[in-house]
Amino acid sequence: MTKLFEVPLYPYRHSPDQDAPAPVRHPVVIIGAGPVGLAMAIDLAQADVPVLVLDDNDKVSVGSRAICFAKRSLEIFDRLGCGDQMVEKGVVWNLGKVYFGDRQVYNFDLLPEAGHKRPAFINLQQYYCELYLVERIRALQAEGKPVEIRGGNRVENLHQYDDHTLVTIETAEGAYNLEADWLIACDGANSPARRMLDLDFVGRVFEDNFLIADVVMKADFPTERWFWFDPPFNKDQSALLHKQPDGVWRIDLQLGWDIDKEKEKKPENVIPRLKQMLGEEVEFDLEWVSIYTFQCRRMEQFRHGRVVFAGDSAHQVSPFGARGANSGFQDADNLGWKLKLVLDGKAPETLLDSYTFEREHGADENILQSSRSTDFITPKSEMSRIFRDAVLDLSEHYEFARPLVNSGRLSVPCVYDGSPLNGPDAETLPNRTRPGSPAVDAPMGDDWLLQRLGGSFTLLGIGANVPEEIEMGGIVVKGVSIPGDAVSMELKERYLGTSGKAFYLIRPDQHIAARWLDYAEEELVAALKTAMGW
Amino acid sequence: MTPDLTAPKLETPDAFYADLLAAHEGLTKAESDACNARLILLMANHIADNEVLRELLDAAKRR
Numbered sequence: 001m002t003k004l005f006e007v008p009l010y011p012y013r014h015s016p017d018q019d020a021p022a023p024v025r026h027p028v029v030i031i032g033a034g035p036v037g038l039a040m041a042i043d044l045a046q047a048d049v050p051v052l053v054l055d056d057n058d059k060v061s062v063g064s065r066a067i068c069f070a071k072r073s074l075e076i077f078d079r080l081g082c083g084d085q086m087v088e089k090g091v092v093w094n095l096g097k098v099y100f101g102d103r104q105v106y107n108f109d110l111l112p113e114a115g116h117k118r119p120a121f122i123n124l125q126q127y128y129c130e131l132y133l134v135e136r137i138r139a140l141q142a143e144g145k146p147v148e149i150r151g152g153n154r155v156e157n158l159h160q161y162d163d164h165t166l167v168t169i170e171t172a173e174g175a176y177n178l179e180a181d182w183l184i185a186c187d188g189a190n191s192p193a194r195r196m197l198d199l200d201f202v203g204r205v206f207e208d209n210f211l212i213a214d215v216v217m218k219a220d221f222p223t224e225r226w227f228w229f230d231p232p233f234n235k236d237q238s239a240l241l242h243k244q245p246d247g248v249w250r251i252d253l254q255l256g257w258d259i260d261k262e263k264e265k266k267p268e269n270v271i272p273r274l275k276q277m278l279g280e281e282v283e284f285d286l287e288w289v290s291i292y293t294f295q296c297r298r299m300e301q302f303r304h305g306r307v308v309f310a311g312d313s314a315h316q317v318s319p320f321g322a323r324g325a326n327s328g329f330q331d332a333d334n335l336g337w338k339l340k341l342v343l344d345g346k347a348p349e350t351l352l353d354s355y356t357f358e359r360e361h362g363a364d365e366n367i368l369q370s371s372r373s374t375d376f377i378t379p380k381s382e383m384s385r386i387f388r389d390a391v392l393d394l395s396e397h398y399e400f401a402r403p404l405v406n407s408g409r410l411s412v413p414c415v416y417d418g419s420p421l422n423g424p425d426a427e428t429l430p431n432r433t434r435p436g437s438p439a440v441d442a443p444m445g446d447d448w449l450l451q452r453l454g455g456s457f458t459l460l461g462i463g464a465n466v467p468e469e470i471e472m473g474g475i476v477v478k479g480v481s482i483p484g485d486a487v488s489m490e491l492k493e494r495y496l497g498t499s500g501k502a503f504y505l506i507r508p509d510q511h512i513a514a515r516w517l518d519y520a521e522e523e524l525v526a527a528l529k530t531a532m533g534w
Numbered sequence: 535m536t537p538d539l540t541a542p543k544l545e546t547p548d549a550f551y552a553d554l555l556a557a558h559e560g561l562t563k564a565e566s567d568a569c570n571a572r573l574i575l576l577m578a579n580h581i582a583d584n585e586v587l588r589e590l591l592d593a594a595k596r597r
């Protein structure tokens with residue numbers, strides 16, 4: 001059987017740009033067709049921004065890599081037009097088991113909050129995620145949207161000018177040059193773009209290695225998540241077992257700092273360990289083994305003139321809590337509409353500084369969360385180990401200790417508190433939907449709130465009427481009115497609290513910009529201006 | 535409200551102190567450390583107030 005990740009999806013083709021007498025200029029060039037670059041391209045193409053994606057490869061990611069896609073990512077995929085494919089293929093699990101040493105200390109049933117269209121997360125191999133994103137790009141191309149992926153196009157050099165970047169590209173047929181008004185570097189953790197521009201990658205640097213194995217079980221095996229602290233088959237480290245689609249189970253064995261990678265990867269060393277984890281009698285095939293080394297750090301600044309970094313190129317965190325790819329989608333979500341407004345001349349270029357503010361804040365939050373998980377999983381001192389072990393010992397019989405057990409906190413979108421784009425708040429309304437927050441989903445009859453919002457500026461009237469369209473300074477704000485008798489319990493709890501009505505101004509990335517109990521037109525205009533960076 | 539950490543509140547201090555020592559009797563240093571850690575966590579959950587807990591941590595660090 002040919003594996004999905006062995007099939008060329010966007011093979012190299014000769015482009016007329018390669019024969020042009022002078023470098024052809026493109027409004028937006030994205031380096032990297034990983035999950036983040038692809039999502040970025042879809043968002044821009046949907047908004048009719050011509051976009052070119054360059055990738056040195058021509059296939060989806062090898063091996064499962066990121067496997068856990070959180071609700072916010074699924075909501076973003078909905079807006080990008082490929083949420084259903086992901087969710088239909090993905091696996092949802094509810095039962096988790098926690099082991100300490102050689103014993104199970106407890107198990108738990110995830111009870112995600114009800115009243116959301118999408119589950120708290122799905123498990124899905126990264127190659128499927130990338131495949132559906134590429135398929136979405138093909139569908140957009142068929143609709144005539146201006147988006148192109150060039151496989152076998154390796155970016156070799158960058159030369160920055162005030163208003164564009166000169167991009168040198170190597171192909172099987174030789175090199176050629178392009179000019180990009182805006183360049184988005186989604187070229188991964190080792191970002192050649194970062195290196196070519198001689199930029200830093202700083203922060204709290206700590207390193208860890210994981211042995212990652214995808215195994216196909218030959219018989220039934222439960223759809224559960226098992227997490228081991230300090231198991232006999234991986235002393236002083238952790239291990240994780242996770243179900244993925246197609247009967248593939250993903251195993252992460254933490255290896256620590258100082259290891260011989262080639263030796264650890266050898267099947268004769270991997271298989272006995274897996275047998276110890278799964279049980280001697282369990283039969284399986286090894287599909288993919290890799291060592292994943294990560295460093296926890298980020299770039300000091302995500303934007304350098306007309307070059308913007310998004311995804312792993314800008315920040316890297318530990319895999320605990322699945323914050324790698326998930327936070328990258330939020331980068332793309334945040335950047336897309338801002339770049340569109342700037343390109344259209346409707347917002348000042350400084351609007352993009354809010355991308356740096358908001359997403360650097362997001363990266364810091366992810367690094368903090370992931371450092372806390374790492375401190376729990378790999379205690380750094382004798383005393384922190386004593387406390388960690390005490391928490392795990394107690395967790396067997398005392399429920400109170402279980403929330404202290406930190407095997408990675410699931411990625412949730414960050415609230416842009418203090419963002420320069422935030423407008424007025426009505427503080428008596430619920431805290432979780434304050435300005436800066438991502439709009440929380442809620443049922444609306446047969447439909448869902450986020451579905452109704454879509455991807456434009458929206459004025460939401462809850463328990464109140466708003467005009468269907470409001471035009472302001474070349475921007476059309478969509479009006480969504482939800483009459484009082486259509487307000488679901490969840491919508492009330494999440495958006496109204498004790499109030500009878502409320503008005504929310506929501507950004508194209510579905511983050512809340514401002515809210516009022518009552519509003520006057522001037523206030524709306526002012527809040528919209530603020531949200532557009534004026 | 536800042537908790538009053540100085541006033542004596544234990545009704546039978548000698549009895550509590552004896553219980554505390556008894557709990558550690560016959561334990562190795564490692565076992566005692568583990569027992570203390572569990573005790574701190576149980577007490578923290580019982581107190582259940584982050585602000586009070588922070589005051590307690592500060593007081594413990596000051597000696």
Ligand SMILES: Cc1cc2nc3c(=O)[nH]c(=O)nc-3n(C[C@H](O)[C@H](O)[C@H](O)COP(=O)(O)OP(=O)(O)OC[C@H]3O[C@@H](n4cnc5c(N)ncnc54)[C@H](O)[C@@H]3O)c2cc1C
Nearest residue numbers: 032034035036055056065066154155187188311312324325
């Ligand atoms: C082995 C492994 C295991 C992982 N496991 C997990 C996990 O368990 N959980 C988790 O959350 N995350 C995991 N990750 C991280 C996760 O895969 C990343 O967070 C995610 O892929 C980031 O997406 P990205 O689009 O920013 O970058 P990438 O997916 O790295 O994509 C970068 C793209 O840029 C292209 N590129 C690079 N240089 C050039 C160039 N010069 N010219 C043209 N194109 C270029 C590359 O070919 C690639 O397609 C893992 C990563 C690896 C490598």
